[in-house]
Amino acid sequence: MTIQLVPRFPVDDRELSGLHARAFGSDPAAVRPWAARLERHALTWIGAFDGDRLVGFIQVCWDGGAHAFLLDTAVDPDQQRRGIGIMLVTAAVDESRAAGCEWLHVDFEPHLEHFYLEQGGFRSTPAGLIAL
Template sequence: MNIEFKENILAPDEFIRLRVAAGFMEVPYGQAEKALENGLFTVSAYDGENLIGMGRLVGDGSMYWYIQDVAVLPEYQRQGIGSAIVERLISHAQDSLAAPWASIGLTARKDKEPFYEKLGFTRLPNDGCGAGMKKSILASD
């Protein structure tokens, strides 16, 4: 197996296909296209021509970065591919810093917290931060 990592080439159709194959919710093509256009950085993992893993950075590109959509096909999991994707995302944020610090956040899928802890992330809440929160919204009619 020869895995190749590529940056900023993730196409909407591949993004949607991998999300679904990895157990994430399917999104409409237009929404995926806009999400990728407005993101800061993507890392894609390929086995030959086949997309097998991905991850995205979103945020303001300065103080706050967020890791989104880290997904690896089930048959390729537990081989270090997801870790390599996250490490590349973190390195991109570090290399882009114009100030002494920044924060990288994420929302881990349930039971995936240990994966991110191995990469240096801390669970919330903790003594310095409250619980992470989110709100889903629906389009207006």
């Protein structure tokens, strides 16, 4: 397996929607307008490719200043536990730092604590959340 990370790759909405659906168990028929959203809101996004196949994705949104936010970290279920997720997170950290951001935030579910805190280098902080 040779994985290539590609920042700001040309997004195919159907391909990225399919990856997202497989990774998160959502409706595989739903196609989201990823390309337009990313161009409008993201500092960067990174795709992990095995040849021509998109097998991982992460996006970094930001406030235009010091704060950036990891969103939608996704690895195709048949490619998980091979280090692709950590490669994506590390690349997102590097891209955020290079853009001059001072903080990179991430929210995660409890079962991902090991991934983000121990492997990803994040530290635990209090946070708040409102479901809308």
